[in-house]
Amino acid sequence: MAYEQYIAIGILIVFSTILALIVVFASRILGPRRPSPKKLVPYESGMTPIGPAMRRLPIKFYLVAVLFILFDVEVIFLLPYAVIVRRLGLYGLIAAGVFVVILTIGLLYEWKKGALEWE
Amino acid sequence: MIPLHWFLLVAAGLFSLGVYGVLARRNAVAILMSIELMLNAVNLNLVAFWRYMAPETLSGQAFAVFVFAVAAAEAAVGLALIISIYRNRETVVAEDINMLKW
Amino acid sequence: MNLPTLESINLAASLPVLILAGWACLLTAIDLFISPERKHWTAWLAVLGLLASGVALGFEAVAYSQRGAVSAFGDMAVVDGFALFLQGVFLLSAFLGILLALNYLPRHNIERGEYYTLLLFTTSGMMLMAMAADLIVVFLALELLSLPLYVLSGFAHPRLDSEEAAMKYFLLGAFASGFLVYGIALTYGGAGTTLLSGVVEALVGGGPAPNPVLAIVGMGLILVGLGFKVAAVPFHMWTPDVYQGAPTPVTAFMSVGAKAGGFAALLRVFLIAFPATGDTWGVVIAIIAALTMILGNVVAISQSNVKRMLAYSSIAHAGYVLVAVAAARYPEVEPLAVSAAVFYLLTYAVTNLGAFAIVIALERDDGTGVEVEDFAGLAKTRPWLAIAMTLFMLSLTGIPPSAGMVGKFFVFQAAVQASVGDPLILTVTIIGVLTSVISAFYYLRIPVMMYFRDGEGQANVQPALGVALALTALATFLLGVVPAPFLQMARHALLTLAG
Numbered sequence: 001m002a003y004e005q006y007i008a009i010g011i012l013i014v015f016s017t018i019l020a021l022i023v024v025f026a027s028r029i030l031g032p033r034r035p036s037p038k039k040l041v042p043y044e045s046g047m048t049p050i051g052p053a054m055r056r057l058p059i060k061f062y063l064v065a066v067l068f069i070l071f072d073v074e075v076i077f078l079l080p081y082a083v084i085v086r087r088l089g090l091y092g093l094i095a096a097g098v099f100v101v102i103l104t105i106g107l108l109y110e111w112k113k114g115a116l117e118w119e
Numbered sequence: 120m121i122p123l124h125w126f127l128l129v130a131a132g133l134f135s136l137g138v139y140g141v142l143a144r145r146n147a148v149a150i151l152m153s154i155e156l157m158l159n160a161v162n163l164n165l166v167a168f169w170r171y172m173a174p175e176t177l178s179g180q181a182f183a184v185f186v187f188a189v190a191a192a193e194a195a196v197g198l199a200l201i202i203s204i205y206r207n208r209e210t211v212v213a214e215d216i217n218m219l220k221w
Numbered sequence: 222m223n224l225p226t227l228e229s230i231n232l233a234a235s236l237p238v239l240i241l242a243g244w245a246c247l248l249t250a251i252d253l254f255i256s257p258e259r260k261h262w263t264a265w266l267a268v269l270g271l272l273a274s275g276v277a278l279g280f281e282a283v284a285y286s287q288r289g290a291v292s293a294f295g296d297m298a299v300v301d302g303f304a305l306f307l308q309g310v311f312l313l314s315a316f317l318g319i320l321l322a323l324n325y326l327p328r329h330n331i332e333r334g335e336y337y338t339l340l341l342f343t344t345s346g347m348m349l350m351a352m353a354a355d356l357i358v359v360f361l362a363l364e365l366l367s368l369p370l371y372v373l374s375g376f377a378h379p380r381l382d383s384e385e386a387a388m389k390y391f392l393l394g395a396f397a398s399g400f401l402v403y404g405i406a407l408t409y410g411g412a413g414t415t416l417l418s419g420v421v422e423a424l425v426g427g428g429p430a431p432n433p434v435l436a437i438v439g440m441g442l443i444l445v446g447l448g449f450k451v452a453a454v455p456f457h458m459w460t461p462d463v464y465q466g467a468p469t470p471v472t473a474f475m476s477v478g479a480k481a482g483g484f485a486a487l488l489r490v491f492l493i494a495f496p497a498t499g500d501t502w503g504v505v506i507a508i509i510a511a512l513t514m515i516l517g518n519v520v521a522i523s524q525s526n527v528k529r530m531l532a533y534s535s536i537a538h539a540g541y542v543l544v545a546v547a548a549a550r551y552p553e554v555e556p557l558a559v560s561a562a563v564f565y566l567l568t569y570a571v572t573n574l575g576a577f578a579i580v581i582a583l584e585r586d587d588g589t590g591v592e593v594e595d596f597a598g599l600a601k602t603r604p605w606l607a608i609a610m611t612l613f614m615l616s617l618t619g620i621p622p623s624a625g626m627v628g629k630f631f632v633f634q635a636a637v638q639a640s641v642g643d644p645l646i647l648t649v650t651i652i653g654v655l656t657s658v659i660s661a662f663y664y665l666r667i668p669v670m671m672y673f674r675d676g677e678g679q680a681n682v683q684p685a686l687g688v689a690l691a692l693t694a695l696a697t698f699l700l701g702v703v704p705a706p707f708l709q710m711a712r713h714a715l716l717t718l719a720g
Contacts (some may be wrong), residue, residue: 060203066195073191076184105250112253127410134403141396150392157399161406168410178415182357186402189364193395196368200391202376217418 060118067110074103126167133160147204151197158190229291231293234300236277237308240350244270245341252334261334264323267337268316271344275312276682284545285350290717296416297355302716303475303559304352306710307485310567311351311478313613316343317574317689318474324683325581329588331377335377340474345548347482354493356405356415359486361403363401366482367394370475374467376654380588386466393459396451401446404439408494411436415655417648418602420494425581440495440502447490451539454513457636462525464532469584484542484566488559492716494550499550499553504645507547511649513540522663527580527591530663534617537660538569544653545632548639548646561628566622568628568700572616575693575701582680582690590679596667597676606680607671609694614664617696626701628655631708 081088082098088095110116133156142155162183169179229557248270252263282305290301316367318340326332346365353359369427371394409415411432412423424436447454464472491502514598517537542562549558583599584590585671600607616623640647671678682690700707 002601059202059206066198069191071186074185080184085181088182101149102246108250110252134399137399142389147388147392151395154399156397157396158402159565161399161402161709164403164406165409165641166589168406168413172410172458175411178412179409182360182406182409182415185357186446189361190362192368193398197391198373199382200388203375203378207379207381207384 024025063115070106071103074099121165123171126163126171130160130163133157133163147201148198151194151201154197155190155194158186158193162186210213229295231273231291233307233444234281234291234293235298237274237281237312238352238366239363241270241274241341241348242276242345244273245338245345248341249335249338252338254362256336257332260326261323263334263337264319267341268319268493270341271312272320274348275309278312280306280650282309283486284711292354293352294358297420298349299354300352302637302713302715303485303488303563303717304716306563306565307351307481308348310481310563311344311347311571314477314481314570314574315340315580317571317693318478319471320685321473321574321578321581321687322468322470322686325686326583328586328681328683329468330375330586331468333376336373336376338374340456343367343369343373343478347478347485350482351485353489354417356408356417356494357490358491360398360402360405360481366479367398367450368698370471370479373471374475375469377468377588382466382588383468384460386463389459390463390467394404394578397446397449397456399446399569400442404442404444404446405441407435407442409439411439415488417494420616421496425497430533436466436495437501438493440498441505443490444487444502444505447483447487448509449479451480451487452536452544453509453539453543454516454536455509457516457536457539457540458468461529461532461534464535465526465529469528469577470583472532473574473581476531476572476577480535480539480542481566481570484539484546484562487546488549488562489716491546492555492559496550496552503547503550507645508656510540510543511652512546513537513543514653514656515540517568518660518663521660524659524663525593525699527596527667528595530578530593531576534660535573536665537656538565538573538617539547540656541629541632541653542569544636544646545651547649548636550641551643554635554639556712557638559716560708560711560714561631561635563714564708565628566633567707567711568616568624568697571693571696572613572623572625573699575609575690575697577616578690578693579606579613579680580688581608582682582686585679587698593666593670594676596670596678597674599671599676599678599680602678603680603682604683606676606690607668608672609690611668612694612697614667616701618661618664622698622701624704627701627704627708629653646657 077099078096081092085092137153137155137157137160140156141150144153146149165179165183165186169177169183173179244267248263248266251266252260255262274649281300285302285305290299319337322336322340322441343366346362346367347367349358350362350366353362371387371391375384377383405415408420411434412420414420414423421438424433445456449459452460464476468477479647491506495502514537517533517535517540519532521530521537524533542565545558545562547563549555549562580591581594587611596610599610609672612623615621619625619628633653636646636650636653640650
């Protein structure tokens, strides 16, 4: 019934899966395997890696991430407002204004606390 | 149209994955991510219910937006707590945080 | 599309909450410009906000006595007697919470202005919860209530036990609110609306496409989420650890405010949205109440740390309020049971804040000094403190002349009325009475310690703490001796459907 329109996607999913499997296993089956120490390094003709790849990041990045996520997500309230800004008129303007003022207080707080300084 | 219960099943699956993650993972960040997964399942539910059962009122959609914002606030508080505990103890594994009985 | 009008928003009716929330935002900014040595200014400014909110609440109460309940925010909130009474309890608890912290924070070297702003935020969340008439508002109020409390529990940063308490409270709290909001989503799916009054219509009268099964599953999940907030048994595991680890003024405020906020939501959601399924949730809540009372009281006996003991005691007290909630499912008992529940929350608030004030007085700067043994000999060194502590312990046990006795009596009265033809409630009531007797073992251990053991009980009562102690002791005593005017107020604390 209603699923017919998805047949094309279904076929695509099935075939792309099969193709991916073929590519992976064909090289494993057909290709020659002659490992040597030079071939096993991560970057065959680059630098020798120093230390593990899972490096610890300075925790400052976390702080930036936290601040970012807050202000990023709050935009979700302004977006629907922007769509019908004319129909909401003065009422919407006041409501959005209150919202932005509250956000600004948050920004002011961050600023004064020095969370926006990198060093 | 895809029937409603498909969405509900996906949401229930996501929610269960989140619950499993909270119970089974030991890293506090991973637990936080699992909680976010639970909230996303809720959002999926809300939007699906809104579309299929009450499209004339906007409360479902509005609720999803609020859940979204609250999830961000929760993540911010959680990450901040995790940072401060990490600075102190150099670990975020829930079982190592064991001064009080877990 | 209907635009909201000024009448439907009804800002005047929600003024107490709006003042407090707005002032909390402003105070966050003002606090930035107050130098670190003068953080007590922030505290007094916060008290000013509470006062302003209290005045607005007074006007609202007068208006309520003339015109009855009104709705606000387009039926999403309702200002009725229930909301007004609980909002008063919240404002009082917040005021006492500030008094308790005023000297505690500098003594422990954790004086930061954020304590007071966060306290205002969480209080406005609680007040919003008391007037919630829509599941969206319930969820938002719960989060506004919880998020500042997570931060406050970790306020003694970098003290490790405080940070761990905060982390634990946060992870489990967020987990529980996930269940709550999933339950709300299913209820929305089952009823097609998030308005509490709409849910009941859809379930009873048949809405657009009502699905009672979804709504009942949702109801169960909401119970899990709120059960966590009020620390009912199987969802109580976080309570002792968090109460022990958090800074003591936060513990005091949390044990009172978060619990009352949770019960505000529990009463409103279950009595207004789900009365039709009362025989389902009534049984579940009655069983939870019994388990909560038994576990809280029995485990409290073996505790040697007073903060931990008061944590188990707070679990037990959640059980007593749950008895009233379970009894409230019978329409003829509902008014009595609801007013019993809110009155109990008031008595518990003043008593518990007082008991914690004494713990703060005894606590040394390194966070020790809160074992039961530390109370030894206090009657000789600080006789007034010993008398006040005895009064609080009597009140928590439920022995006259104290507030706790009247509260318990009121709850059991409602339960007995509901138990006509309901053996389960009768059993739970008997369990409640028996566990009250058990609770005397651990509560009265402290007066025994103070009066009959030798020791040099050390205490440090600074002015603000002294005021808080005097207020709570006086309130505990007055509520126990002349409860009539407060009972009268509680009788008006009725739930109203929005609209």
